[in-house]
Amino acid sequence: MKTISQTFNTYKSKTIKPVWCPGCGDYGVLAALDKTFKTLEFKPEDIAIVSGIGCSGRFSHYFNSYSLHGTHGRALPTATGLKTVRPDLHVVTIGGDGDGLSIGGGHIAHAARKNVDLTYIILDNNVYGMTKGQSSPTTPLEYNTKTAPYGVYEEALNPIAMFLSYNISYIARTTSTDMKAMHSILTEAIQHKGFSMVYIMSPCVTYSVLPYAKLKDMVKPLPEDFDPSDKMSAFKYAYSDEHMYTGVFYKEEKSSLEERLTKVFNIAEVSKTTSEIMEEFK
Amino acid sequence: MGKIGTHKLKSKIDFIIRVAGEGGEGVMSCGELFAKAVARTSYHVFTFITYPTEMKGGYAMTQIRIKDITIYSMGSFVDCLVAFNQEAYDKSIPYLKEGGILIYDPEFTKIDESRKVIKYPIPFSKISVDTIGRPLGKNVVVLGILSHIYGLELPGLEKLIDDRYGSKGEKVVEGNIRALKEGSNAAAKMGVLTVMDLSKSEPANEDYMFISGNQAVALGAIAAGCKFSAGYPLTPATSIFETLSKFLPYVGGKTIQMEDEIAAISAIIGASFGGEKVITPTSGPGLQLMSEQMSLASMLELPIVIVDVQRGGPSTGLPTKTEQGDMKFAVYGSAGESPRIILAPTNVEDTFYQTIRAFNLAEKYQMPVILLTDQSIGYRKATVKMPDFSKIFQVDQYDRKKKVKIPQADQIELVQRQVPTEEELRDYKRYKNTKTGISPISRPGTPGGQYLATGLEHDEYGKTNQGPENHLAMSKKRFRKLDEVSKAFEKNPMETYGDPNVRIGIMGWGSTEGAIREARYLAEQAGVKIRHIHPHTISPLPERQISKFLHRLKHLILVEENLTGQFAHFIKAKFGVKPIEVHKCEGMPFTPDEIFNAIMKVARIADEDNITNI
Numbered sequence: 008m009k010t011i012s013q014t015f016n017t018y019k020s021k022t023i024k025p026v027w028c029p030g031c032g033d034y035g036v037l038a039a040l041d042k043t044f045k046t047l048e049f050k051p052e053d054i055a056i057v058s059g060i061g062c063s064g065r066f067s068h069y070f071n072s073y074s075l076h077g078t079h080g081r082a083l084p085t086a087t088g089l090k091t092v093r094p095d096l097h098v099v100t101i102g103g104d105g106d107g108l109s110i111g112g113g114h115i116a117h118a119a120r121k122n123v124d125l126t127y128i129i130l131d132n133n134v135y136g137m138t139k140g141q142s143s144p145t146t147p148l149e150y151n152t153k154t155a156p157y158g159v160y161e162e163a164l165n166p167i168a169m170f171l172s173y174n175i176s177y178i179a180r181t182t183s184t185d186m187k188a189m190h191s192i193l194t195e196a197i198q199h200k201g202f203s204m205v206y207i208m209s210p211c212v213t214y215s216v217l218p219y220a221k222l223k224d225m226v227k228p229l230p231e232d233f234d235p236s237d238k239m240s241a242f243k244y245a246y247s248d249e250h251m252y253t254g255v256f257y258k259e260e261k262s263s264l265e266e267r268l269t270k271v272f273n274i275a276e277v278s279k280t281t282s283e284i285m286e287e288f289k
Numbered sequence: 290m291g292k293i294g295t296h297k298l299k300s301k302i303d304f305i306i307r308v309a310g311e312g313g314e315g316v317m318s319c320g321e322l323f324a325k326a327v328a329r330t331s332y333h334v335f336t337f338i339t340y341p342t343e344m345k346g347g348y349a350m351t352q353i354r355i356k357d358i359t360i361y362s363m364g365s366f367v368d369c370l371v372a373f374n375q376e377a378y379d380k381s382i383p384y385l386k387e388g389g390i391l392i393y394d395p396e397f398t399k400i401d402e403s404r405k406v407i408k409y410p411i412p413f414s415k416i417s418v419d420t421i422g423r424p425l426g427k428n429v430v431v432l433g434i435l436s437h438i439y440g441l442e443l444p445g446l447e448k449l450i451d452d453r454y455g456s457k458g459e460k461v462v463e464g465n466i467r468a469l470k471e472g473s474n475a476a477a478k479m480g481v482l483t484v485m486d487l488s489k490s491e492p493a494n495e496d497y498m499f500i501s502g503n504q505a506v507a508l509g510a511i512a513a514g515c516k517f518s519a520g521y522p523l524t525p526a527t528s529i530f531e532t533l534s535k536f537l538p539y540v541g542g543k544t545i546q547m548e549d550e551i552a553a554i555s556a557i558i559g560a561s562f563g564g565e566k567v568i569t570p571t572s573g574p575g576l577q578l579m580s581e582q583m584s585l586a587s588m589l590e591l592p593i594v595i596v597d598v599q600r601g602g603p604s605t606g607l608p609t610k611t612e613q614g615d616m617k618f619a620v621y622g623s624a625g626e627s628p629r630i631i632l633a634p635t636n637v638e639d640t641f642y643q644t645i646r647a648f649n650l651a652e653k654y655q656m657p658v659i660l661l662t663d664q665s666i667g668y669r670k671a672t673v674k675m676p677d678f679s680k681i682f683q684v685d686q687y688d689r690k691k692k693v694k695i696p697q698a699d700q701i702e703l704v705q706r707q708v709p710t711e712e713e714l715r716d717y718k719r720y721k722n723t724k725t726g727i728s729p730i731s732r733p734g735t736p737g738g739q740y741l742a743t744g745l746e747h748d749e750y751g752k753t754n755q756g757p758e759n760h761l762a763m764s765k766k767r768f769r770k771l772d773e774v775s776k777a778f779e780k781n782p783m784e785t786y787g788d789p790n791v792r793i794g795i796m797g798w799g800s801t802e803g804a805i806r807e808a809r810y811l812a813e814q815a816g817v818k819i820r821h822i823h824p825h826t827i828s829p830l831p832e833r834q835i836s837k838f839l840h841r842l843k844h845l846i847l848v849e850e851n852l853t854g855q856f857a858h859f860i861k862a863k864f865g866v867k868p869i870e871v872h873k874c875e876g877m878p879f880t881p882d883e884i885f886n887a888i889m890k891v892a893r894i895a896d897e898d899n900i901t902n903i
Contacts, residue, residue: 076743088556
């Protein structure tokens with residue numbers, strides 16, 4: 008908006024306020040993302056936020072950016088199309104554990120293969136919170152939910168191990184309580200060339216599958232000497248039964264979708280007019 | 290278009306060749322090379338192919354019609370049949386005209402000797418083995434035989450063989466050229482008559498292309514300024530995405546193959562949000578997967594174009610065969626009420642212009658446009674006049690009153706979505722509830738144009754609002770755009786043909802147009818006059834125009850290629866008429882003859898009615 012000066016105090020929407028429950032982890036993530044945009048000195052008109060359905064889906068409402076709040080599970084392919092035609096935009100995609108890992112889970116592998124240059128933030132609260140307490144792909148086995156009143160009968164996913172095997176070029180996990188870590192990871196992830204996955208444990212206070220206190224006991228930062236280019240070591244920490252490790256699990260420099268498509272242009276070499284193309288069909 | 294009595298009924302040259310065999314035998318390439326060679330003369334060429342779903346085996350055929358004036362359908366019966374094997378012979382022989390030419394390989398085919406046709410038993414498989422050591426060159430041997438019969442010069446065909454097989458190496462090209470010559474020689478030695486001399490015809494007017502319906506979609510999209518396509522392979526639509534993938538980079542566009550159709554439509558929605566013109570091609574099963582996202586595009590008011598090349602259904606059905614089975618789903622397949630536009634092109638050339646029109650409508654009215662073609666158009670190849678590239682105009686993005694004409698060869702207007710003015714950006718309402726329902730879209734990157742596009746019900750700013758008054762107002766806003774479309778469609782010229790004063794009318798949609806038109810000519814020759822209406826816009830329909838057409842009719846014949854009469858349901862519900870329905874649900878398009886027979890039956894009923902009325 009014209010009234011905003013060149014340095015922005017906030018990228019948050021002036022008119023739309025969050026509707027999350029008091030104490031929700033998502034407030035922390037919202038603040039961290041806002042701070043990251045400030046650090047990176049983005050113009051609000053160059054930011055595009057694409058989100059899915061659920062509590063996390065509301066993220067796109069709360070920024071004064073170009074925002075698309077689409078259908079359940081489809082944020083990632085939607086953002087992929089947007090970034091492909093508009094490499095000049097900073098595209099951030101946000102979803103939850105249900106949106107991202109259940110209904111939309113199939114899309115992650117293919118965004119990873121494309122190495123599309125965008126950041127995907129998954130907020131994991133281990134439950135379907137917005138629809139009031141059904142099992143999600145990360146609800147632990149035997150936990151009682153509304154759709155599994157006698158205990159969940161599916162094993163919880165191990166998302167980090169999954170992302171590692173998908174060859175995602177940037178993978179990090181942190182918690183919504185750690186503002187400093189979120190800020191530094193988001194800053195790095197958004198600047199990373201290619202597909203970056205930021206996995207944030209963001210507890211639900213209403214359907215408290217994983218309460219803050221328990222989460223605090225579980226998490227442990229990756230060791231200082233951990234090498235994020237060592238994928239096998241990353242797998243080891245991802246599969247740890249003892250702790251939920253946080254930090255940057257993996258990063259790799261490889262060509263992005265944009266670069267690969269630019270190569271296509273180079274193969275096509277010369278530009279042609281429509282009439283020149285149609286001549287080829289004579 | 291569609292002026293009464295302007296068509297040329299008489300043509301001097303009009304013949305049809307069918308090459309029938311098994312999938313993997315080269316039936317398609319033989320037919321295509323022949324058709325391509327003829328397309329370089331001044332004659333019009335029209336091909337139709339049908340093949341089995343499997344890579345190899347099963348009945349496959351290609352039918353080529355050659356005429357000195359515009360061709361509307363693949364015709365009913367053939368003048369020349371080439372049968373590669375017994376099954377091909379058995380399935381195709383009923384379609385060979387009396388006195389027609391039958392070419393077959395006696396080693397593989399036993400024929401009915403009593404048929405009154407000219408029989409040429411030529412051992413093309415053996416000729417191929419003798420020439421190149423393998424039977425696989427028999428399709429080129431047949432091409433040589435056909436070139437002898439129809440007087441095509443070998444050097445031209447050799448060039449086409451080189452173009453087609455060049456990538457497989459010199460040896461393959463050289464072998465094929467020898468097989469071609471041997472075929473031609475064998476025909477000459479056996480005393481096969483040359484029935485005409487195509488080589489003596491004028492060379493082609495430079496302004497023609499020889500393209501399939503699927504290629505016409507891709508070229509139409511490029512001409513319309515499309516810059517992005519996301520797709521997922523699905524027969525019979527795949528060649529659209531293939532063609533776009535090859536040519537879009539030349540005009541600065543991009544294509545990406547996605548993991549499924551849901552991802553494909555999601556990607557084009559994202560790209561449309563990014564400000565570009567977008568398309569995704571698919572067939573019925575893919576359209577079903579896309580339906581949730583189609584509703585999202587209606588809700589976000591984003592322009593997207595979807596092409597459904599219909600195939601036989603339901604489920605996997607008949608992937609390589611034709612059917613008009615998706616109309617109801619295209620029109621009604623939505624949870625909640627989401628406005629969309631459905632167009633149905635009638636032939637290859639029309640597909641090119643209707644694709645451009647689809648982009649224009651999508652961009653102007655900010656909603657999904659579904660282009661309903663089918664396998665019979667998609668795989669058909671025809672000679673199409675090159676548009677006049679000096680007559681392509683961009684419509685001003687700020688011109689909100691401009692009435693856009695239907696794109697035609699002599700004038701193509703290209704619509705771009707309306708953008709907000711500086712004034713509007715001061716307090717930007719993305720979903721401003723305007724008189725027409727159309728509200729300008731800002732392109733990401735535009736300062737002050739930031740907005741939220743949400744699939745939740747929202748107010749004029751895009752902010753969520755689930756209030757009763759707001760929902761009614763915004764639903765009306767979205768549908769007001771459809772009313773505008775409707776109004777615009779009514780102002781287009783009537784898509785009717787034939788005598789306006791007669792009492793028998795015929796109605797169809799999409800690819801049946803050519804067969805109906807030819808059936809009407811046949812009926813006229815038999816003394817029965819009818820009129821024909823063939824709307825391109827299935828939804829919304831130009832209702833006043835159709836009412837006017839129906840007004841004085843006593844009998845309405847409604848033709849469509851499905852079992853249950855989907856379009857008929859639509860017409861009956863909207864106009865309260867009781868049509869005589871003619872359906873075909875065999876995976877094959879109507880022949881003019883089949884429709885002609887239906888017309889004649891109705892004409893007899895009409896006669897009897899007249900007698901009883903006295």
